[in-house]
Amino acid sequence: MNRRNKQTGIWALIGLGTAAAAYFGYRALPADTKKNIGNKVQGAGQSIADKARELESLVKKNAKKKEQAITS
Numbered sequence: 001m002n003r004r005n006k007q008t009g010i011w012a013l014i015g016l017g018t019a020a021a022a023y024f025g026y027r028a029l030p031a032d033t034k035k036n037i038g039n040k041v042q043g044a045g046q047s048i049a050d051k052a053r054e055l056e057s058l059v060k061k062n063a064k065k066k067e068q069a070i071t072s
Contacts, residue, residue, distance in 0.1 A: 026034070
């Protein structure tokens with residue numbers, strides 16, 4: 001087994017351990033704290049979706065301008 005494979009395995013184990021600790025730590029939280037975390041995550045997701053829509057609109061607008069400039 002080469003060194004790179006060993007390092008990858010170690011990082012995978014560290015990642016799994018961190019995920020397990022986060023999962024069990026989350027399970028032990030009170031319901032109101034879980035709700036606050038859920039609201040923050042939902043708000044962040046909504047913000048990302050809004051920014052993606054804005055970016056899509058901007059790209060379409062610029063593409064339309066370029067198309068009009070080429071055809072005229």
